[in-house]
Amino acid sequence: xxxxxxxxxxxxxxxxxxxxxxxxxxxxxxxxxxxxxxxxxxxxxxxxxxxxxxxxxxxxxxxxxxxxxxxxxxxxxxxxxxxxxxxxxxxxxxxxxxxxxxxxxxxxxxxxxxxx
Amino acid sequence: xxxxxxxxxxxxxxxxxxxxxxxxxxxxxxxxxxxxxxxxxxxxxxxxxxxxxxxxxxxxxxxxxxxxxxxxxxxxxxxxxxxxxxxxxxxxxxxxxxxxxxxxxxxxx
Numbered sequence: 001x002x003x004x005x006x007x008x009x010x011x012x013x014x015x016x017x018x019x020x021x022x023x024x025x026x027x028x029x030x031x032x033x034x035x036x037x038x039x040x041x042x043x044x045x046x047x048x049x050x051x052x053x054x055x056x057x058x059x060x061x062x063x064x065x066x067x068x069x070x071x072x073x074x075x076x077x078x079x080x081x082x083x084x085x086x087x088x089x090x091x092x093x094x095x096x097x098x099x100x101x102x103x104x105x106x107x108x109x110x111x112x113x114x115x116x
Numbered sequence: 117x118x119x120x121x122x123x124x125x126x127x128x129x130x131x132x133x134x135x136x137x138x139x140x141x142x143x144x145x146x147x148x149x150x151x152x153x154x155x156x157x158x159x160x161x162x163x164x165x166x167x168x169x170x171x172x173x174x175x176x177x178x179x180x181x182x183x184x185x186x187x188x189x190x191x192x193x194x195x196x197x198x199x200x201x202x203x204x205x206x207x208x209x210x211x212x213x214x215x216x217x218x219x220x221x222x223x224x225x
Contacts, residue, residue: 043206
C-alpha cells in the first residue's frame with residue numbers, strides 16, 4: 001500500500017502554543033484518522049474524518065483539538081493551546097474504499113510532539 | 117473493565133522458539149481483529165487481520181480468534197531476531213481501532 005507521510009517527524013513547542021500536525025495521504029484515501037500514543041502507553045483513537053466532516057471522536061478530542069482537510073490533500077490536526085500532557089506520538093492513518101478494507105488502513109510514521 | 121487487555125510483557129525467547137501472544141476484549145461489537153507490529157518511534161504495521169472465529173495462517177504467523185471467549189492469539193513459529201518488536205492487538209467496530217497495550221518481544225540469537 002502507498003505510504004502516508006507525516007510532517008514534521010518531531011516538534012518541540014512551548015506550553016500554551018498552537019501546533020499543527022500534517023498528514024499527506026494519497027488521492028484515493030477516503031477515511032482519515034488521528035491516533036496518539038503517550039510514551040509507554042497504548043495507541044489511542046482521537047478522531048475519524050470522512051467526506052470533510054468528523055465521523056467519530058473520542059473523549060480525548062476536546063475543544064482544544066480540531067481537524068481539517070482544507071486543500072483536499074493535507075489532513076491536519078491542530079492543538080490550540082498545548083499542555084504538557086499533550087506530549088506524545090501522533091499517528092495519522094488513512095483508508096481507501098470501504099471501511100472493511102483493513103489492509104488499506106495505513107499508518108504514517110508519526111510526529112513526536114514534545115511540549116515543554 | 118478495559119475494552120482491550122494485552123499483557124505488555126516483556127517476552128524474551130530464543131531463536132527458533134514459538135512466540136505466543138494474546139489479547140482479551142469486552143466489546144461484543146468488535147468485528148475485525150488485527151495484529152500490528154511496531155518498531156520504536158514508528159507507526160504500527162499491519163501483520164494480519166481476521167473477521168470470524170477460527171485460525172488464519174500467513175507464513176510463520178497464525179492468528180486465532182475465539183469470539184465466544186472474546187480471546188485472540190498470535191503465534192509466531194521459528195522466531196527470528198528480526199521478529200523482535202512490539203506487537204499490538206487491535207479491534208475494530210465501525211471506524212476506529214481499539215488497541216491493546218502491546219507486548220514487547222525479544223528473540224535472542
